[in-house]
Amino acid sequence: MGLERPYNCLLVIFGGTGDLARRKLYPALFNLFVDGFLPPALRVIAVGRRNFTQDSFRQEILLPSLQTFSRRASDLDAHFEPFATRLHYFRTDIYDPEGYTRLGRFLVELEEAADCQGNRIFYLAVAPDHFGPVVRSLKETGLVPARGWQRVVIEKPFGHDLPSAAELNRQLRAAFSEVEIYRIDHYLGKEMIQNIMVIRFANTFFEPVWNNKYIDHVQITSAETVGVEDRGGYYDRAGALRDMVQNHLLQLVTLVAMEPPASLATEAVRDEKVKVLRSLRPLDAAAVNRNVIRGQYGAGEIDRQTVPPYRREKEVAPDSTTETFVALKLFIENFRWAGVPFYLRTGKRLPVKVTEIILQFKSLPDILYFKEYGELRPNLLVIRVQPLEGVYVQLNAKRPGNNNYIVPIRLDFCQNCEVGVNSPEAYERLLYDVMRGDPTLFTRWDEVEAAWQFVDPIAAAWMARPPLFPNYAAGQWGPPAAQELLIRDGRHWWQEDELLPERG
Ligand SMILES: NC(=O)C1=CN([C@@H]2O[C@H](COP(=O)(O)OP(=O)(O)OC[C@H]3O[C@@H](n4cnc5c(N)ncnc54)[C@H](OP(=O)(O)O)[C@@H]3O)[C@@H](O)[C@H]2O)C=CC1
Ligand SMILES: O=C1O[C@H](COP(=O)(O)O)[C@@H](O)[C@H](O)[C@H]1O
Numbered sequence: 061m062g063l064e065r066p067y068n069c070l071l072v073i074f075g076g077t078g079d080l081a082r083r084k085l086y087p088a089l090f091n092l093f094v095d096g097f098l099p100p101a102l103r104v105i106a107v108g109r110r111n112f113t114q115d116s117f118r119q120e121i122l123l124p125s126l127q128t129f130s131r132r133a134s135d136l137d138a139h140f141e142p143f144a145t146r147l148h149y150f151r152t153d154i155y156d157p158e159g160y161t162r163l164g165r166f167l168v169e170l171e172e173a174a175d176c177q178g179n180r181i182f183y184l185a186v187a188p189d190h191f192g193p194v195v196r197s198l199k200e201t202g203l204v205p206a207r208g209w210q211r212v213v214i215e216k217p218f219g220h221d222l223p224s225a226a227e228l229n230r231q232l233r234a235a236f237s238e239v240e241i242y243r244i245d246h247y248l249g250k251e252m253i254q255n256i257m258v259i260r261f262a263n264t265f266f267e268p269v270w271n272n273k274y275i276d277h278v279q280i281t282s283a284e285t286v287g288v289e290d291r292g293g294y295y296d297r298a299g300a301l302r303d304m305v306q307n308h309l310l311q312l313v314t315l316v317a318m319e320p321p322a323s324l325a326t327e328a329v330r331d332e333k334v335k336v337l338r339s340l341r342p343l344d345a346a347a348v349n350r351n352v353i354r355g356q357y358g359a360g361e362i363d364r365q366t367v368p369p370y371r372r373e374k375e376v377a378p379d380s381t382t383e384t385f386v387a388l389k390l391f392i393e394n395f396r397w398a399g400v401p402f403y404l405r406t407g408k409r410l411p412v413k414v415t416e417i418i419l420q421f422k423s424l425p426d427i428l429y430f431k432e433y434g435e436l437r438p439n440l441l442v443i444r445v446q447p448l449e450g451v452y453v454q455l456n457a458k459r460p461g462n463n464n465y466i467v468p469i470r471l472d473f474c475q476n477c478e479v480g481v482n483s484p485e486a487y488e489r490l491l492y493d494v495m496r497g498d499p500t501l502f503t504r505w506d507e508v509e510a511a512w513q514f515v516d517p518i519a520a521a522w523m524a525r526p527p528l529f530p531n532y533a534a535g536q537w538g539p540p541a542a543q544e545l546l547i548r549d550g551r552h553w554w555q556e557d558e559l560l561p562e563r564g
Contacts (some may be wrong), residue, residue: 063442064113064496064498065093065099065221065494065496066097066099066492066495066496067177067182067209067496067497068086068099068101068102068174068175068176068177068179068391069099069101069102069176069181069182069208069209069495070073070102070103070104070167070174070176070181071102071103071105071106071181071183071495072105072163072167072171072180072181072182072186073085073104073105073106073107073183073185074105074107074154074181074182074183074184074190074194075107075183075184075185075186075187076105076106076107076108076149076185076392077106077109077110077112077117077121078108078185078186079251079290079291080122080185080215080310081106081125081185081483082122082124082125082129083125083129084128084129084246084266084485084487085183085185085487085491086121086122086126086147087125087129087130087131087132087487087489088485088487088488088490088491089104089125089143090126090130090132090139090143091131091148091484091485091488092488092491092492093139093142093146094132094135094139094143094144094529095132096355097492098146099494099495100175102146102495103145103146103148103161103170103176104146104148105147105148105149105150105166105167105170105186106121106147106148106149106266107150107151107152107154108149108150108164109150109151109152109153110150110444112149112150112151113149114149114320116123116147117147118147119146119147120144120163121362121447122145122147123136123140123144125340126140126533128434129182130374130547131482131485136239136468136559137280139466139478145343146241146311148170150163150166151497154186154193154194154197155193156192157197157201158336160197160200160201160203163203164202164203164226166345167180167203168561169446171207174209176250177207177208178206178208178209179208179209179210179215180203180204180206180210180211181210181211181494181495182195182203182204182210182211182212182213182214182341182560183212183213183215184213184214184215185215187229187294188215188216188217189214191214191228191231192228192232192272192405194232194557195212195231195232195234195235195236196231196235199234200440201234201517204235209240210236210240211236211240211241211242211494211496212222212232212236212240212242213242213244213366214232214241214242214243214244214305215244215495216244216245217294217298217302217303217306217307218307218508218509219512220297220298220505221512221516221519222303222509222512222513222516223250225508225512226509227508228420229505229508236506238505239499241502241505242490242493242494242499242502243502243503243504243505243508244490244500244502245307245311246306246486246487246490247307247308247311247312247331247415247445247486247487247501247504248311248486248501248502248503249446249486249487249489249490249491249501250446250486251449251475251483251484252267252423252443252446252450252451252522253311253312253315253445254489254501255318255443255451256280256312256315256417256443257315257329258452259443260320260440261320261377264489265553266441267320269510270398271396271397271398271423272396272398272399272400272420273422273516274421274422275400275420275421275422275439276400276402276420276421276422276423276550277400277401277402277403277420277432277551278316278400278401278402278403278417278418278419278553279402279403279404279405279417279418279420279554280309280312280316280402280403280404280405280416280417280418281404281405281406281414281415281416281460281553282308282311282312282405282406282414282415282416283307283405283406283407283410283411283412283414283415283537284361284406284407284408284409284410284411284413285363285411285412285413286375286383286408286409286413287357287367287368287370287373287384287409287534288370288373288376288408289327289484292373292374292375292376295376295382296376296377296380296382296392298382298384299382299383299384300354300384300386300406301383301385301386301405301515301518301519301522302515302519304386304406304416305386305388305406305515306402306511306512306515307503307511308406309406309448310511310514310515311333311507312335312417313336313337313340313390313392313402314332314333314334314336314337314507315337316324316402316417316419316561317331317392317402317429318332318335318336319332319395319396320332321540323548324500325499326498326499327504328525329499329500330504333507334355334504334507334510335394336392336394337404337507337511337513337514338510339392339393339397339412340390340392340393340510340514341390341391341392341393341541342513342514342517342519343514343517344391344517345517345521345524348517348518348521348522349521349525351388351389351390351538351545352386352387352388352389352518352521353385353387353388353538353541353542353545354369354383354385354386354522354527355383355384355386355387355407355529355530355531355532355538355539355541355542356370356380356382356384356406356529356530356531356532357369357370357372357380357384357385357408357409357532357533357534358383358526358531358532358533358534359533360409360525360532360533360535360536361533361536362409362411362534362535363533367409367534367535369382369530369534370382370408370409370508370529370530371529371530374392375430375495377427381468381526381527381529382529383522383529384407384408384409385405385408385410385539385542386404386405386406386407386537387403387404387405387538387541387545388403388404388405388514388518388540388545389401389402389403389404389545390402390404390430390514390550399550403546403551403553404546404552405538405542407538410535410536410537411535411536411537411540412447413446414444414447415444415445415446416442416444416445417443417445418441418442418443418554419440419441420438420439420440420551420554421438421439421440421441422438423436423438424436428542430436433454433463433464433465434459434464434467435466436456436466437454438454438457439453439454439455439457440453440454440554441454441515442454442554448474448476449474449476449483450472450473450474450475450477451473451474451476452470452471452472452473452474452533453470453471454468454469454470455468455469455471456468456469457469458532463509465467466515469473485537489501490502498512521534537553537555
């Protein structure tokens, strides 16, 4: 995975019985274990309120989690037992001070037995309301500072707006320094997202044309077919703007738009990313109304199955005005990107699950090859993040035969199309990086702050104008206004069926 091995430590997961731990954290740890990437003395302490013995925790939580969600489930027979002995269930209520005292004693016992050198990672996989209180208790009850190094991993959402994010940050900083805080944005752990910098800065082809002289516009899509599933209570307070745009989509913008960093050192990369966020043209209420489209799904069909409207999802208010779709146009006001629109869209209950970034290059003048030779398609660079991972370039070429007819062709690299390629999950990379102390793929406070500064005025403008929801049927690409956002600029969203010809 990386050059440096991760260090021995204790990993304490608050919320160790929850959905995130079961769907993402244990499978990621198991995959790392099978591949030999866990530090030898690592011990994981799963904290929860429910009454489990070590054995019932392993059988009722751990094993089903790995069977269902691990990409290495076929290795369970050989590896489950040795992996499970590294996990310990610890029952307490996170509001019980005496529980922290007991936990502290338990950690010391483990540290002595397992040679973890006093290094501790605290992973906050609990609801956001608990982040501040848990961190305060860690400090007040002496679990931090640790004897060795200490780190805290904080799940999303990081605040609801800038003031709440700043308050949460203040609470974290009372117990941890900035370099000890690992704010998760799991998109940064995805294989192809990590590849963006390599594609840009390791290829002579791209860097010289990666600017407003050659690029017409950028499209970033992160579409899901699922609805809100079991997270209606959280989602109905967040919405797509806070859930996806403020973090994942703006992070993708930073990686596409940043200047080459002076080095690959963590702070050098983060410095360039934050400059992009600070260069986003702020949106006033009029610009929000023109350039930011919101939607909420009604009933519809996904994969030929009828699905209910958002307002009938579990824990969602029956008259909810929460958006499940956002499309927006933004500009980056710097020399490289002046005048180049970035179009972003994300939503639930869209026709396909796909995340991709498309750079459309400017057209050449129609002087040599014009209409009679066929339609000149723009050059595209498409970075496929998921479900396919890869990158392709769309070019114009001569159709075989003896005329000059022009057809689009693709230079296509697909990383996970080959049987046997099984890319690591984002959480594998992120957990590994926490254990080896590399925060490059985590967001620094000033990035979070700048992202909220861009997003808060959108939320405020929306508050002032109640929407007419629902405005798209499940299974459509959001409301019609999302298409019009590009059409009025003489452009259109590239759709999967235009981009992905049948393979083979
Ligand atoms: N689930 C997901 O896909 C994602 C989740 N997240 C974030 O991860 C965090 C966790 O989410 P998720 O796993 O879905 O939440 P769940 O509701 O599934 O789990 C909550 C966990 O917190 C524990 N808990 C709650 N209250 C207490 C308490 N008073 N004392 C001790 N433990 C307590 C629960 O323990 P017990 O079961 O014993 O009550 C449980 O382990 C949230 O911040 C969420 O926003 C982020 C991205 C995706
Ligand atoms: O952070 C989140 O991301 C997921 C989508 O993640 P992906 O890796 O499947 O693309 C989204 O469903 C969820 O609402 C959001 O909180």
